[in-house]
Amino acid sequence: MTTRRSFLGRTTAAGVMAGLAASPAAAEDGSGAPADALAGRRRGARDAIVAVNSGMRSHYAALKADLIAQLSPVLVVQNDAKGGRFTLVHNGTQESLHPVGEVFELAKSVSHVPLGVFSIIAPHVSDRIPNVPGADRIDSHDLAMVAFKDTANTDWITPLRQYADTLAAARRELDQAGIPPEMVVSCERVLDGALSFIEVSTVARSFDIRSFEDFSHSVYAGIRTNMRYAAEAQIAGVQDVLRKWRARIGEEAWRDLYTVVLSQWATSELNQNSIIIRPCMNPAKVSTHLIDLPAAEPLSDPVSVALDNLARIVQDNIAAELVFPSDRAAADALKGPQDLLADEILDQLSAATPGAAAHSAPVGAGRGVCPVTRRGSASQQDGTAHDL
Template sequence: MATRRGFLGGATAAGAVTILGAGPAPAVDASQPTLVDPVLQERVARDAILAANSGMRSHYAVLKADLIKHLGPVVVVQNDAKGGRFTLVHEGARESVHPVAEIFELAKSISHVPLGVFAIIAPYLSDKVPNLPNGHRIDPHDLRMVAFKEAGGTGWIAPLQAYADTLLAARRQLPKANIPTEMVTSCTKVIDGALAFIDASVAAGSFDIKSFGDFSGSVYAPIRTNMKHAAHAQIAGVEGLMRRWRARVGEEAWKDLYTVVLSQWATSVLNQNSIIIRPCMNPAKVATHLIDLPAAEPPSDPVHVALDNLARIVQDNIAAEMVFPADTVLADALKGPQDLLSDEILDQLGGGAAADGAASVSAPVASEEACPFHVRAR
């Protein structure tokens, strides 16, 4: 089904008279014969009807603003380059922490080197898909949009050489960074592979999708090694923090914990922090209390954005059962991320059930020792 967000998020239409700057419409005495513009009469009538929704939205906003003050316990996760900024909101107090060790960021930094090279050369690629084993996976239209500069241009050379200087500086410092020996080796291989590609491309004055693919393929294994170290650091940091906060909040309150994970669309499905946190929550409520909230850009005040959305969800959970006591399907729509009109629209369009086009992804389950909720019962 579809969401109440369509009703609550859209702006209420303003009266036509007000929009035109003519001031409020005069009151009409229905008992007296009068000449009334039918268009104006219709606008006045419709504005009176729309005022009911304006009143609802006003009172709804007041309830939401007041409810925010009473939410808890809540963990808000803002995904970032450091593995996530976590904030606990409980009993009027807040604590914010970056729990993930810096190894996470260091491992990802070098793993992102192929993307750094790609970002420089991409506009100068040929807009023709080459005959490669994975060529059928490249959308020709997307390629034409990315390769928006002349393929023979040389504007990529200077920034690529500058990036090579950055990589050389990082390579020299690897042995002094106090990181695992295995990571020193893997990072060295990634950087050396990038430098070799840059040197060859600059010397030839050209590159193509195949030459870049040869480079990126050659550093796949060391990147996987870095990913292993990054994942280990993130799991250890997040699980440790959740254990500490759970002890502070107490088992009874923790059973009702809400977690709101803010992320960008590209990482909103099977988000790494959501995966780690899931087994730390009450299994009976995690499906409704772990909320992934994708956004186009990181919000300036992520905690407020999370709590504002959560307040809407919580009050709609109660409103749904009271507004639609005889229709559990509509009640579930008001409580969930669907739009209330979705089923009706699908029926009228002949589209059938919404579920036909939605892929469901199940998150992997962590081991019992990770951060199990049921440890309490042992």
């Protein structure tokens, strides 16, 4: 995970390497010392300076390690296929469980069928943008990256038939799963639609995006029903465990609860567990104590990762006001996810660079054209929103 500290460290190292790029055979500086001696002294001086940052990192890590043991109470949520693994850390103890009913996993499992089919056939889809309702929202380059195989290639047939075997097995067992009757019907609709699409496509040894769209559209109502059941199960399970843990630790401790929700980037904004947890926390602290933490892949030790990141946040919250007592914007940057150098870089990038070609946005281009929008005046920098 890149932090402003690692960024600053890399910047320092980059400066050192830039200095070393100068040839040791350069002319003497007038002191009479040979070039290699001057380079050696420069190397030693720069190493001494870099050691300052190394010392900071060592002491910072020591504080963080000690702080991790003090963090309490903390709720850690690792999003997963079962609705989330919840862990309560309180006064040196931990309890972990999956509070969401199994209906959640069953409903989502069947709802993912169209995505499973798509994942098999996608490389063979033509890279020409198809005539579908959302055609104007398809990026041609993205499509070309996904549809990287020849449309005449038929190596999708075997895996698609194998997936059909999995779907057929689930279809045969629906009545024995003990799920609500309405959900049985919705799952039948999804599975039957997929099996029909697979049968027609594999027999013909061809498919097109239109036939896939017809299939996905035909099962959408069933997916919506499953989504309703999944949401109901998740809300009930999460709220139940939160009530249980809140009663156990007491209202005074609950008011200071930190929550770290770990998820993949694709679900880190408006994450389902964060939405449910938010109204159950202290409203005066939820904006700073509910932390959505995206991760690239599911973590082997989510609690340790959550506590490590939370310790950084907590100690930075205090350090910010003491290290930058006279600069509120800098303090807010140290306390939040903004890089500490962000404002300075934005200031320098906004200044005209002699000889640099100016970028001209296409006529009618919206805000999304440039990834960086300069923030407003210092008076607007309250630390609550970053236009990046």
